[in-house]
Amino acid sequence: MTSSTTEPTTYAVAADADVVRVRQAVRDLAVQAKFSLVDQTKLVTATSELARNTLVYGGGGEALVALLDKAGRPGIEIWFRDEGPGIPDLDLALTDGWTSGGGMGLGLSGAKRLVDEFEVDTAPDRGTRVRIVKWRR
Amino acid sequence: MDRVPILRIGDVLLVSIQVDLQDDIALALQDDLSQRIVDTGAKGVLIDISALEIVDSFVGRMISTTAAVSRVLDAETVVVGMQPAVAITLVELGLTLSGVRTALDVDRGLAILAGRESGVVAEADDDDQLDD
Structure with a gap:
């Protein structure tokens, strides 16, 4: 099995x-x-x-986009990636309806449902890194 | 910052979102609509989202809030033209837009709002279809 990654393009957020612009x-x-149009829509959302x-929560950062x-x-x-305050309780943040800011609490948990791979690396004062992958069906 | 234009047709305010909606523009639209309802005494708000390629939680919240605010101001909001891929994604995201009336296109949306005025739709909150 061969696998490859193009050089990612970096976008400021x-x-x-x-x-x-990232969307x-x-x-x-x-x-x-x-x-497919549905998969495009899910990934862009x-x-x-x-x-x-x-x-909003990370105070800005960047997005790196690559084709696999x-x-x-x-x-x-x-x-x-951001250098913000991090997510103190990741399990809680991944709960539907839970929000720390004025949102609907669907950002993290909803995004996770829309993609095939979803990883979060976060700790207080260390910033947050989220990686998602969606494969063509 | 760009703003989304609001057209007035009779006592209906019509908004057709033709740009990739960024958050501050969505918030400005929410405020503008509330003000225009008060200024014009509009009884209905029609939001056409047929050109929107995504509706995420932020835009979903804007739509829900607009519907709730307009209801308090004695106007009804109908959202029309959602693309199927957007609807599928919205539901999977966990958003149901509860409390927001929807219709497939502008014609049907206007019919819903006209029906409300003439009292044809007795229980607007539960009926998704207009009985002619």
Whole structure:
């Protein structure tokens, strides 16, 4: 089985307009990788939730977007990184309806449902890194 | 910052979102709509989201809040034109837009709002279909 990763493209996440820019970049890549419209929409929606978290809770950061290939099957990998306060209780943050800020509490838990792979690395004062992958079906 | 235009047709306010909605524009739209309802005495708000490629939790909350605020201000909100892929994603995300009336297109949305006025729809909260 061969697998490869393109060099990721880095996008700053420092303002509302940046969230839109990352969404559009992920959409373009998902179209290029011939994702179905529903899968494009799920990935772009998850991207929107996580980029907003990076901006609002992480105080800004960056998103790294890469195209994967696993034995001819394309996938899209996105890292969201911030140097913010971190998530004190990750299990709680992944609970539907729980929110620390004025949101609906669906950002993390909802995004997780929309993608195939979902990993969070976070600790207080160490910032947060979230990695998601969605594979073409 | 761009703003989403609000058109007034009779006593209905019509909003057609044609941009990739960023958060501050969505919030401004929510505020603008509330103010326009008060200024115009509009009885209905029609939000066309057929051009929206995604509805995430933020936009979903904006829609729910707008519907709730307009209800308090004696106006009904109908959201029309949601794309199927958006609907599927929205439900999987965990958003149900409870309390928000929806219709497939602008025509049906306007019919719902017109029905409310003439009293055709007796229990608007429970009926999704307009009985002609």
